[in-house]
Amino acid sequence: MKKKNKADSLIYSTQKSVREHGDKIASAEKEEVDSAIKSLQSALSNEDIDDINHKIEHLTQVSMKISQQAYGAKQQPESSQSASGEKTDGK
Numbered sequence: 001m002k003k004k005n006k007a008d009s010l011i012y013s014t015q016k017s018v019r020e021h022g023d024k025i026a027s028a029e030k031e032e033v034d035s036a037i038k039s040l041q042s043a044l045s046n047e048d049i050d051d052i053n054h055k056i057e058h059l060t061q062v063s064m065k066i067s068q069q070a071y072g073a074k075q076q077p078e079s080s081q082s083a084s085g086e087k088t089d090g091k
Contacts, residue, residue: 003053007055025069029066032062040052
């Protein structure tokens, strides 16, 4: 039961991240996320604990990748500005 709750929570949070940051995520990654979610949902319906564990791990890795893209896109302009600032300060 705990694994099913963990899987459901992971699916929900991943879908939410895609909705919120979809414009910063490449379409290939979105497709990979969709595939991983469908795969986990299928494993949940089959109730195979080993398969569920494997699919949770895969979706977690995919989810981390899209999070890095989303937050990396936010931080790049900031780091560029600070790098520019450092160049102008270092006379």
